[in-house]
Amino acid sequence: SQTIHQWPATLVQPVGSPLSLECTVEGTSNPNLYWYRQAAGRGLQLLFYSVGIGQISSEVPQNLSASRPQDRQFILSSKKLLLSDSGFYLCAWRGQLTGELFFGEGSRLTVL
Amino acid sequence: DQQVKQNSPSLSVQEGRISILNCDYTNSMFDYFLWYKKYPAEGPTFLISISSIKDKNEDGRFTVFLNKSAKHLSLHIVPSQPGDSAVYFCAASGSGGTSYGKLTFGQGTILTVHP
Numbered sequence: 001s002q003t004i005h006q007w008p009a010t011l012v013q014p015v016g017s018p019l020s021l022e023c024t025v026e027g028t029s030n031p032n033l034y035w036y037r038q039a040a041g042r043g044l045q046l047l048f049y050s051v052g053i054g055q056i057s058s059e060v061p062q063n064l065s066a067s068r069p070q071d072r073q074f075i076l077s078s079k080k081l082l083l084s085d086s087g088f089y090l091c092a093w094r095g096q097l098t099g100e101l102f103f104g105e106g107s108r109l110t111v112l
Numbered sequence: 113d114q115q116v117k118q119n120s121p122s123l124s125v126q127e128g129r130i131s132i133l134n135c136d137y138t139n140s141m142f143d144y145f146l147w148y149k150k151y152p153a154e155g156p157t158f159l160i161s162i163s164s165i166k167d168k169n170e171d172g173r174f175t176v177f178l179n180k181s182a183k184h185l186s187l188h189i190v191p192s193q194p195g196d197s198a199v200y201f202c203a204a205s206g207s208g209g210t211s212y213g214k215l216t217f218g219q220g221t222i223l224t225v226h227p
Binding site: 099 | 116158203
């Protein structure tokens with residue numbers, strides 16, 4: 001069966017520090033991968049998606065970037081965090097022919 | 113502009129009764145709809161989906177109804193159980209190709225099921 005893991009689960013970082021959140025999927029090949037964010041009191045917002053290695057699409061302008069160095073690995077990064085980057089970050093995957101997204105456990109980022 | 117709206121922030125239901133969660137959308141390009149359940153500090157769990165070619169989809173205690181003309185969908189949970197207490201999100205996307213997975217979410221409805 002397919003599983004998705006992301007880490008770290010929680011992170012407290014000062015403004016201006018770098019960020020790296022990692023996500024890996026197991027049990028499937030060539031998944032479509034996604035990064036979503038849930039800001040406090042708001043719904044989930046799509047940040048990035050990837051249909052293959054090295055292929056990244058950005059949905060909203062922001063201070064973050066994403067990379068996909070391997071088929072089942074998706075990384076969310078920032079060179080310098082802003083206070084507004086605080087939130088709950090979720091990685092998700094879906095198969096090539098299906099519409100359902102399956103989410104990881106989430107990473108809580110607090111920027112101080 | 114909120115394209116997917118869940119107008120009820122919360123819903124309280126007695127165990128064994130029906131829970132009805134509602135969702136409205138404005139974008140006519142949406143033709144694939146999903147419901148997710150979320151506990152605090154966890155990722156959303158997929159519950160059920162429906163394509164615009166259908167008006168009803170059922171999976172165990174969960175049924176989703178879609179009214180395309182009204183741009184409205186609802187999730188029915190029967191019978192409700194205390195373990196169903198969580199935040200429920202509806203989401204929508206286009207269908208096919210890269211449209212799948214690019215979900216627009218509602219704000220969520222907190223469901224509380226009382227024993």
